[in-house]
Amino acid sequence: MVTKSAYAPIFDLPKHKLTALFEAEPDRLGYLTFDAAGIHFDLSKTHLDRPMIAAFLALAGACDFDGHRKALFAGDIVNPTEGRPAEHPAERGVGKPESVERAKGYQARMRALIDAIEGSALGPIRHVLQVGIGGSALGPNLLVDALGRDADRYDVAVVSNVDGAALDEVFKKFDPTATLLAVASKTFTTTETMMNAESVVAWMQENGVEDPYGRVIALTAAPDKAMEWGVDETRILPFAESVGGRYSLWSSIGFGAAIGIGWDAYEELLEGAAEMDRHFMLTAPEQNIPLIAAFADRYYAVVRGSETRAVFAYDERLRLLPSYLQQLEMESNGKRVTIAGEALDIPSSPITWGGVGTDAQHAVFQLLHQGTHVLPVEFIASIEPGHGLDDGHHHALLASCFAQGAALMAGKGNEDPARAYPGDRPSTTLLVEQVDPRTLGALIAFYEHRTFCNAVLTGINPFDQFGVELGKQMAKAISTEGTGNFDASTQDLIARAFG
Template identity: 50%
Template sequence: MDHLAAIRAAGAAPVDIRALFMAEPDRLARLSAAACGLHLDLSRLALPLPVLDQLLAACTAADLPGWRARLLGGEMVNPSEGRAATHTAERGVGSTADVAVAAAGAAQGDAIAHQLRTGSVTDIIHIGIGGSALGPALLVDALGRDGDGPRIHVVSNIDGEALHRALAAVQPATTRLVIVSKTFTTAETLTNAETALAALGGRREDCIAITARPDRATAWGAGHVLPFAESVGGRYSLWSAVGLPLAIRCGPSAFAALRAGAAAMDAHFRDTPLPCNLPVLAALADVWAAHGQGQQTRGVFAYDERLRLLPAYLQQLEMESNGKGVARGGGPLAGATAPITWGGTGTDAQHAVFQLIHQGTAIGPIEFVAVRKPGHGLPATHHRQLLANCFAQGAALLKGRSFADALALSGGDEALAHAKTFSGNRPSSTLLLDRLDAATLGALIAFYEHRTFTAAVLLGINPFDQWGVELGKELANALLAGEDLGFDPSTARLVALAGI
């Protein structure tokens, strides 16, 4: 039975958000929730409360409670690869065996972090790609400014310019390499590692490898190998030794606080009734927008410089997890799945892309992420202006400006008035953090993980595989090997022009 059929049918009707506030007195209460230092307000989304009730019923029909229990209990939730998804065990939530393995790995990582923090090392070049780089980069950029450990340089791109810049910023004698690859066969990562090792004049035995295949890392010659479980997916791996850069830069206690914050969100997701469960409510709004209303984009704008990498991190988490057209059982999916996640940093984005958000023809929900307390000691006017802009943007998207008001502002010039008219009724939500510390950042990331998982359950998707990234890799390897796989004329000409 298609438990989302009624949702698609309901999506055909236009929604006036402003009218919903008048018609639904309890709207703000039902579409707001708080936990773990996060305050979520979904009331300005085009989500009527009767539709919310339908979506909550769909959670039951899709067996969200059962899937949630299997995820958090370390049971099989990734059928295409036949395994569990045990990233929550890295923060202490999972089966007894998985948690024990993760704890042992955390102790190993803490020991290496302590060694690097108390020795002569000044810089770490962390080499990975995808989840092996995006997560660590987010952690260090958000929390590392005041860290007292070695500086961290994250390199992911195979473009030599990325590695060149990192190498130019360090001294070879006091720099160590951290190499992260789940399979320890990732071509971009191993190529960057070999080049960096040669440029630094270093020894393989000084390198730290983080992988689910420690045998391969040992064969490569890494002197220190930190393993993590095969059942920890790349985009969920920052909780494992992959997050080592945070422990190196800010200390093992910061990494422990990050995990503790995530564990608190795990408990909230597990124990809180669905109608006031933060990840569940957000996921229902996501499914309604994309699947019910056909809104295929979702913008995320971080009104805090420390979260500037959050949109990029969420792009992988959400689109690699739920950007699929095949159901968990192998059949085709009905309706839209994950929207295109994009975004930027406020207030910079206001002077770049917000023109389209306010007056363009492409409409999709906008999510504002802000922090109540600043992380700097500069005059308070900076943070007051930042938050005022954040809140005003959401208000403006909803309020708009009528033609009559624009005409009055335009001295009777109708053409100018049309240009100054805003339709309003554009959906947005706000996620306000009490502060940005390690624990709250951990809760924030776990919130997005469980939100993505909940949407996947409703849509019938397996969010833990990523077969769609493989075909391009296969063809790239064929090109490098000089194999002719019958490429199209455009590709053949580009290869000839570039001489690869």
């Protein structure tokens, strides 16, 4: 069990200002910047130093980091509450050999179906509408938005919200006679997803599609449920039960992205992730980038008491990354008990939030620079722009990104307190050569492994998510029982809304 006492050696270390660390360590960039899989990681503007890294390495050893890492890639049970492995790396070709082969088989099946669709086997398809929620939507939506902007293939939309306005927006743009429906649900019972799927089928029927179920693809770990719902077995793309929802974009859940960006690009995405997998699996702890990044995360959460972590993508193509990371990090590590079921006495996951630069500079950076909260900030930028406009656009974007990190650290004094910047505010910068499938795959895999490392250093299970169930149960009770046994406030709201 990881307790607060395990962090005592880190609490006891002196707390230096960032500017003082740079002055005292001329080689600071040498041991706090890293390069892997086309990504440059700069952690030098965090408060990590050699004594702190040494203390964290000792903590990682005490937490059996090596054992947990080996178990993950060996396909052993790493989700004990549900008795499952977590085999998303196998979808990228890294892991237990039989699991890798199974994933390759499923991918071959998905590619064959995409080839058939491109050959008009399901009719003249121009639009693909994927319905899902959580991991069945956030990952595919990120991929389509980041990589599909210049792809002259299919119009792909990912809808997750059960609010009918979300579907209605797509219906106004898509031709029902040229639309393919992809239903993404691990269990094929998810309430919001199945309601949306039924509405899409009804929309097709109402607009002259004779066999709407012939235009449905099922992306699921429960093929039998999909067949019961009406999907022909030849249009069911399975994936392994051992692949968790928020880690599933690498599986058939990524169908919408694969058909939208093309199979070659999708394979590059998988290979980029596999490259980061190999780094994480084979690199010693002292040079292991996801682990070192997790050291900084744990330092600010546990020692400095930072309750949030901000992520800002200085690239419009990555505008959905903060939303994707919210689920990955907060659903994985938002726990209150250890893996043994005992109460945590250290903070679990910080609240992940963020936005897009430079928009965020004119909205939330006031608090980051001069507010009373001191919290770690992460910047992500690309050297190559994602447009063909004048280079001045991208120069201004990158200049703003780098300047914000420098300003957060350095601060600036002023006789007028309202104009003073305290500085000593930490940041990390991730700089990629370009936002392409390979690099994005590596970036997402980095965040997955970083999340895993944080869980190991906290002593929790990152692969279950029972916290999302209670609200679902209560929603069903409202739908079936009305006011029921709810509190007076909830009963009043129900009565006002439903009559």
